[in-house]
Amino acid sequence: MSARIIDGTAFAATLRGRVRNGVEALVRSHGVVPGLAVVLVGADPASQVYVKNKAGRTVEAGMRSFEHRLQDTTTEAELMTLIASLNADPAVHGILVQLPLPKQIRENAVLTAVDPAKDVDGFHPINAGLLATGKPGLVPCTPLACVMLAKDVLGSLEGLDAIVIGRSNIVGKPVAQLLLAESCTVTIAHSKTRDLAAVCARADLVIAAVGRPEIVKADWLKPGATVIDVGINRVAGAELGKMKLVGDVDFKACADKAGAITPVPGGVGPMTIACLLVNTLRAACAIAGATATV
Ligand code: GUN
Numbered sequence: 001m002s003a004r005i006i007d008g009t010a011f012a013a014t015l016r017g018r019v020r021n022g023v024e025a026l027v028r029s030h031g032v033v034p035g036l037a038v039v040l041v042g043a044d045p046a047s048q049v050y051v052k053n054k055a056g057r058t059v060e061a062g063m064r065s066f067e068h069r070l071q072d073t074t075t076e077a078e079l080m081t082l083i084a085s086l087n088a089d090p091a092v093h094g095i096l097v098q099l100p101l102p103k104q105i106r107e108n109a110v111l112t113a114v115d116p117a118k119d120v121d122g123f124h125p126i127n128a129g130l131l132a133t134g135k136p137g138l139v140p141c142t143p144l145a146c147v148m149l150a151k152d153v154l155g156s157l158e159g160l161d162a163i164v165i166g167r168s169n170i171v172g173k174p175v176a177q178l179l180l181a182e183s184c185t186v187t188i189a190h191s192k193t194r195d196l197a198a199v200c201a202r203a204d205l206v207i208a209a210v211g212r213p214e215i216v217k218a219d220w221l222k223p224g225a226t227v228i229d230v231g232i233n234r235v236a237g238a239e240l241g242k243m244k245l246v247g248d249v250d251f252k253a254c255a256d257k258a259g260a261i262t263p264v265p266g267g268v269g270p271m272t273i274a275c276l277l278v279n280t281l282r283a284a285c286a287i288a289g290a291t292a293t294v
Contacts, residue, residue, distance in 0.1 A: 015148070039070070131178070
């Protein structure tokens with residue numbers, strides 16, 4: 001293994017410390033304690049774990065955490081009423097509606113109901129449009145995490161060839177926009193891309209966000225490339241009946257070819273919640289008319 005292993009857990013801990021300092025500064029300067037409201041509809045086990053982790057990290061950062069757990073029979077109208085009250089609540093600076101939502105609720109209608117100034121997921125079309133036009137707004141957390149890690153490894157990204165594998169609204173498209181803003185030459189690859197291996201082989205920076213276990217192979221990589229793996233796939237482990245987590249990248253083989261690579265778990269994953277705290281602090285600062293320090 002020759003690649004530098006990018007330690008997302010350590011980077012996230014440092015980032016959370018910077019957020020905590022920023023929160024203290026905002027409390028001192030404006031008397032404002034940032035508040036994050038997380039809404040969970042239904043009892044999806046993975047979502048329950050995420051929401052619990054988010055609440056714990058929010059309080060650790062010195063912010064207020066508001067949790068709203070609703071039955072999976074909740075109607076869209078009921079959820080809209082809650083979102084309207086959170087939009088109007090001055091103690092709430094960030095609103096996150098955990099996905100996926102039960103099928104009776106239209107995801108798009110809900111995400112567009114969140115006040116764009118409190119949209120710490122960065123999923124509102126207004127924030128997506130601001131990002132696409134290079135204007136300041138709230139940026140989705142996982143893409144922000146990818147770019148922070150890449151810049152930590154490479155310094156400036158200017159002029160680099162970057163490939164984003166995956167074109168989702170949550171990761172692929174926004175991370176491509178962020179890399180463009182960093183002056184990378186960006187290719188967005190997807191399931192219909194012809195000869196993905198050849199496109200990947202030109203890239204100095206690979207962002208894998210397709211949700212397919214270990215599809216990125218070592219022989220696709222340019223030697224020394226930086227590889228950021230967004231995938232979290234649960235697959236059968238070596239031991240009978242045991243599951244394990246793997247990314248979208250064949251980590252073991254790629255670590256011999258890449259210059260730097262994120263592991264799964266311990267790479268992008270821990271960074272995502274830290275970036276949610278960054279966004280909540282940024283939203284609180286913008287609403288209070290303060291300058292964000294993180
Ligand atoms: N479910 C899984 N990841 C996410 C995320 O980043 N934001 C929201 N709102 N729900 C999710």
